[in-house]
Amino acid sequence: MKIAASLVLAAAAFAFAAPASAQFAKPEDAVKYRQSALFVMAQHFGRIGAMVNGRVPYDAKAATENAEVVADMAKLPWAGFGPGTDKVTNTKAKAEIWTEQAKFKEHNEKLVAETGKLLAAAKTNNLDNLKTAFGSTAGTCKACHDNYRNQ
Numbered sequence: 681m682k683i684a685a686s687l688v689l690a691a692a693a694f695a696f697a698a699p700a701s702a703q704f705a706k707p708e709d710a711v712k713y714r715q716s717a718l719f720v721m722a723q724h725f726g727r728i729g730a731m732v733n734g735r736v737p738y739d740a741k742a743a744t745e746n747a748e749v750v751a752d753m754a755k756l757p758w759a760g761f762g763p764g765t766d767k768v769t770n771t772k773a774k775a776e777i778w779t780e781q782a783k784f785k786e787h788n789e790k791l792v793a794e795t796g797k798l799l800a801a802a803k804t805n806n807l808d809n810l811k812t813a814f815g816s817t818a819g820t821c822k823a824c825h826d827n828y829r830n831q
C-alpha cells in the first residue's frame with residue numbers, strides 16, 4: 681500500500697516535471713522517435729521501390745504489407761518535431777521546420793495522404809498502379825526533404 685502510494689506520487693511528480701513538448705521524457709527522445717519512424721518507413725518504402733524498379737520480382741502481398749507499414753509510419757514522425765526539439769542540433773532538421781510550422785504541417789499531411797493512396801494502390805494488386813503511387817509518394821518525400829532537411 682505504502683509502495684503503491686509512493687509510486688503514484690512519483691508518477692504524478694514526473695507528469696508535472698515533463699516538458700510542454702508532450703509525451704517525450706526529453707527532446708532527444710523525440711528526435712530518436714521521429715528518426716526511427718522515418719528510418720522504418722524508408723526501409724519498407726525501399727522494398728516497394730525494389731519491386732517498382734524491377735530489382736526484385738513483384739509480389740502483391742509483400743507490396744501491401746510494406747505499404748501498410750509505410751502508411752502507419754507516415755503518421756508518426758511529426759509529434760517528434762514539437763517545441764524544444766529544435767534545440768537538439770546534431771540532426772539534419774532545418775530551422776524552418778519550426779519557423780514555418782503551417783507549411784511543414786502541410787507537407788506532413790501530404791505524406792499521410794500519399795501513403796494512404798500508396799496502400800490503396802498496393803491493394804489493387806496491379807503493378808502499374810503501384811508504380812504511379814510510388815512515384816507520387818517519393819515526390820512527396822523529396823519535396824519535404826528539399827525544403828526542410830539538410831543534406
Ligand code: ASC
Pocket residue numbers: 722723725726729818819821822
Ligand atoms: C526513399 C527514401 C527517401 C525517399 C526519397 C525520395 O526511398 O528513403 O527518403 O525515397 O529519396 O526522393
